[in-house]
Amino acid sequence: MIDLRSDTVTQPTPAMRDAMARAEVGDDVYGEDPTVNRLEELAADMLGKDAALFVSSGTMGNLIALLTHCARGDEIIVGNQAHIFVAEQGGASVLGGIAMYPLQNQPDGTMRLDDIRNAIRTDDVHYPRTRLICLENTHMRLNGAPLSVEYHEQVREIADAHRLEIHTDGARIFNAAVALNVNVKEIARFSDSVQFCLSKGLAAPIGSMLVGARDFIHEARRARKLIGGGTRQAGIIAAAGIVALETRIERLAQDHANAKYLAEQLADVPGIELDPSSIQTNMVIFDLAPNGIPAHELARRVQAQGVLLQPRGAYKLRAATHYGVTRADVDTALQAIRAALAE
Numbered sequence: 001m002i003d004l005r006s007d008t009v010t011q012p013t014p015a016m017r018d019a020m021a022r023a024e025v026g027d028d029v030y031g032e033d034p035t036v037n038r039l040e041e042l043a044a045d046m047l048g049k050d051a052a053l054f055v056s057s058g059t060m061g062n063l064i065a066l067l068t069h070c071a072r073g074d075e076i077i078v079g080n081q082a083h084i085f086v087a088e089q090g091g092a093s094v095l096g097g098i099a100m101y102p103l104q105n106q107p108d109g110t111m112r113l114d115d116i117r118n119a120i121r122t123d124d125v126h127y128p129r130t131r132l133i134c135l136e137n138t139h140m141r142l143n144g145a146p147l148s149v150e151y152h153e154q155v156r157e158i159a160d161a162h163r164l165e166i167h168t169d170g171a172r173i174f175n176a177a178v179a180l181n182v183n184v185k186e187i188a189r190f191s192d193s194v195q196f197c198l199s200k201g202l203a204a205p206i207g208s209m210l211v212g213a214r215d216f217i218h219e220a221r222r223a224r225k226l227i228g229g230g231t232r233q234a235g236i237i238a239a240a241g242i243v244a245l246e247t248r249i250e251r252l253a254q255d256h257a258n259a260k261y262l263a264e265q266l267a268d269v270p271g272i273e274l275d276p277s278s279i280q281t282n283m284v285i286f287d288l289a290p291n292g293i294p295a296h297e298l299a300r301r302v303q304a305q306g307v308l309l310q311p312r313g314a315y316k317l318r319a320a321t322h323y324g325v326t327r328a329d330v331d332t333a334l335q336a337i338r339a340a341l342a343e
């Protein structure tokens with residue numbers, strides 16, 4: 001199967017399996033797992049932050065960040081297409097009593113700066129207290145759009161003017177850094193905390209990192225334990241994370257080139273609507289002509305030819321490129337899609 005549903009389907013590399021088998025481990029709740037400690041130091045260093053925390057998933061990293069930044073009754077400003085708002089079961093509200101103020105995401109993954117300014121609450125007994133602005137880079141639902149360093153800086157200025165904090169859901173922040181051709185530190189420096197995933201394009205089997213200031217990570221470690229996320233000989237999986245950070249980042253450029261190629265070819269297929277110039281990383285989201293073949297039916301037809309796509313709406317699908325997908329696989333997928341639409 002050529003699996004284009006998501007970059008979460010990546011398999012650990014042989015080097016990861018080898019590192020996992022040989023990992024030195026200890027009890028991480030006691031802070032005694034040398035491999036986890038090494039991964040946390042590496043992540044903090046790469047992102048230019050004081051400290052890092054290894055967590056089980058992106059969802060857990062975001063939740064812990066929000067629980068740590070906010071008290072019950074505080075409010076976050078977040079995009080209406082953000083993973084935190086759409087796809088984490090409202091965990092921050094359910095478990096933390098945190099209100100969410102969703103703002104319209106623009107097609108490039110940003111929220112308008114004026115919308116952010118207008119959403120910040122005044123000190124009024126009717127309102128919750130604005131505490132945190134959440135960004136998502138790359139923006140998964142909006143074609144994996146990378147947010148620019150300048151945008152992060154502009155949001156920082158607003159946050160500073162109102163004494164707010166910023167959390168970036170950087171599940172794919174290395175995709176953003178590669179696409180923008182900047183050091184990832186340049187993106188991260190304008191956020192108080194960043195969550196990024198080891199398990200997506202970087203191909204580790206499990207895990208995300210939350211990075212930030214030392215005191216913040218100290219508190220985040222408590223929140224991780226609170227929600228049952230303290231794990232013991234976690235070095236077994238952290239070992240794969242180290243390999244991910246040391247060896248898998250360069251490959252993302254190839255994933256982006258494959259996505260661009262796929263998008264350019266798809267844009268020429270009758271019945272598909274897509275602007276290839278909007279594809280800058282590894283997500284290709286495209287529309288089918290309304291009232292034509294529905295997304296589920298197209299996915300079923302291409303599956304019969306050995307290709308998996310992810311339906312994301314009645315006439316919307318996603319194809320994500322990753323290291324398990326070669327240029328030849330993209331050509332095979334294109335053939336399958338053309339054939340399925342012609343059936």
Ligand SMILES: Cc1ncc(COP(=O)(O)O)c(C=O)c1O
Nearest residue numbers: 057058059060083136140169171
């Ligand atoms: C932007 C973004 N944030 C967070 C997550 C959550 O990551 P996980 O599936 O590891 O919980 C995802 C998962 O796809 C994502 O795309």
